[in-house]
Amino acid sequence: MKTLYAVLVTFVMAAMISSLPTPAGAQEAKVVIKMATLAPKGTAVAKAFEELASQIREKTLGEVTFKTYWGGVQGDEKDVMRKIKLGQLHGGGFMGPGLGLIVPEVRVTEIPYVFRNYEEVGYVRKKLQPDMNRLFEEKGFKVLGWMDLGFVYTFSKVPLTDLMVARKQKWWAMEGEPISQAVYQALEISPISLSISDVATSLSTNLIDCANTTPFGAVAFQWYTRFRYMTGYPSTNILGATIVKKDIWDRISPPSQKIIMEVAAAQHLKIEKATRYEDAKSIDLLRKSGIQIVKYDIKDKEMQYVFDASKKARESLVGRLYPRELLDRTMSLVEEYRKSHPSDTTVIRLDQGQ
Numbered sequence: 001m002k003t004l005y006a007v008l009v010t011f012v013m014a015a016m017i018s019s020l021p022t023p024a025g026a027q028e029a030k031v032v033i034k035m036a037t038l039a040p041k042g043t044a045v046a047k048a049f050e051e052l053a054s055q056i057r058e059k060t061l062g063e064v065t066f067k068t069y070w071g072g073v074q075g076d077e078k079d080v081m082r083k084i085k086l087g088q089l090h091g092g093g094f095m096g097p098g099l100g101l102i103v104p105e106v107r108v109t110e111i112p113y114v115f116r117n118y119e120e121v122g123y124v125r126k127k128l129q130p131d132m133n134r135l136f137e138e139k140g141f142k143v144l145g146w147m148d149l150g151f152v153y154t155f156s157k158v159p160l161t162d163l164m165v166a167r168k169q170k171w172w173a174m175e176g177e178p179i180s181q182a183v184y185q186a187l188e189i190s191p192i193s194l195s196i197s198d199v200a201t202s203l204s205t206n207l208i209d210c211a212n213t214t215p216f217g218a219v220a221f222q223w224y225t226r227f228r229y230m231t232g233y234p235s236t237n238i239l240g241a242t243i244v245k246k247d248i249w250d251r252i253s254p255p256s257q258k259i260i261m262e263v264a265a266a267q268h269l270k271i272e273k274a275t276r277y278e279d280a281k282s283i284d285l286l287r288k289s290g291i292q293i294v295k296y297d298i299k300d301k302e303m304q305y306v307f308d309a310s311k312k313a314r315e316s317l318v319g320r321l322y323p324r325e326l327l328d329r330t331m332s333l334v335e336e337y338r339k340s341h342p343s344d345t346t347v348i349r350l351d352q353g354q
Contacts, residue, residue: 029057029065031251033244036074036083036092038196043220044274049093052267059263060256076195077101078176084245091141091244095149097177099241100321103135108322108330112183112236113310115334116347118276121148121237124333142249144260145268149238150214150279151348155227157209159294163187163302169209172199180212182316186309199223214238215282216275224286232293232351233303235310242268283350295351 039046053066074080074089077098083089092098096110109128115121129146136143160166166189173180173191184191192208202208203226211223212235218224242264252260287293296303318324338344 029062031064031248033064033066033090033248034069034088035066035244036069036080036089038072038076039070039093041070044277045271048267048271048274051270052263055263055267056260059259060252063256064252064260072197076197090248091242093240093242096179096239097174099239099243100178102139102141102243103132104320105135105322105326106132106239106241107179107317108326110179110236110239111310111314111317111327111330112179113307114314114331115237117344118148118237118348119341119344119346120334120337123337124330125239127333128330136243137246140246141243142246144242144244145264145271147240147268147272147275149240150216150275151234152212152214152236152238153234153350154210154212154231155218155223155291156229156231157227159229159292160210160231161294163305166210170207172202172208172211178317178321179313182313183310186313186316187306196221200226203227214279215286216278219282219285224289224291227291229292229294230286230350231296233296233298233347233349293351 039049049068053068057065069089074083077094078101080089080092080094081098081101084091096107100107109115109121109125115124125146125148132146133143154160156169158165158169160169166187171184171189171191173184173193175193175195180191192202194202194208199208199211200221200223203211203223211218211227213221213223215230218227218230249257298304298307314327318327
């Protein structure tokens, strides 16, 4: 159930931040990196990105600055990627689907119903990062930082109490998104493919009834006003990264490159914390707005059916999205974490105590 992408979209693409004024005494920036984002200003996440850009401008003595186009004015992730290829933009913050347009293998940590909590996600992704960084470099991109953008839940107009009810709903799937399509097929659901920008209108006109996103994504795009229910059990975790084209990265002096990577490492950790803060605030708002959280028993036969269908879906993507070896390694890393942390059985679910 991976259409969560609204989420990431909401933060990640904020990638460094706008054209900040030149500090007194500093020379005009030699390298201006043009980034694009769907993210609105004013959130804790956006402020963390602004701090990142400000520090880079200051610590490189004005050699490098970022000009960010906010609020989706440059289009969705596919539009942004096309403009990067044309040289009109240099990079941005992307979610899994956008990153997968460059390196499909990166999607392996977004397969549904695998990760239970942030610690598992962080452990596995950190182990895989060196290989992913290399794959992006081979495709001509520099990864400035990685982050998780939160867990995804399903929002609906009616309570999804069982599979029969779920199959009668009109589900949204992001256009061309392979993971969600594979999961829906395994669940015998025929989704309606739309771009993120079309979701709000489609909810208003009843073209769709259900959408998957993070709590913050539902609030940021005002989708939650069209829903009455959300699932309490998470389906997946959104991957995010800030990337720039290697050709402009190579124009930056080695000392400034080192500074940027040091600043980015620290700030992306702050961005993750800001993301969780925004999610927590959003969950509170969702509850207060009257959205009801549907509780699920993971031992229930229908939940087991969903888990089995998700496994079938991830297996179907072997050779199409990622190689067998990478999927096996990912699952082995999950088990490795669990064996070394036997007491950590936490699941990031919202229906506890309901």
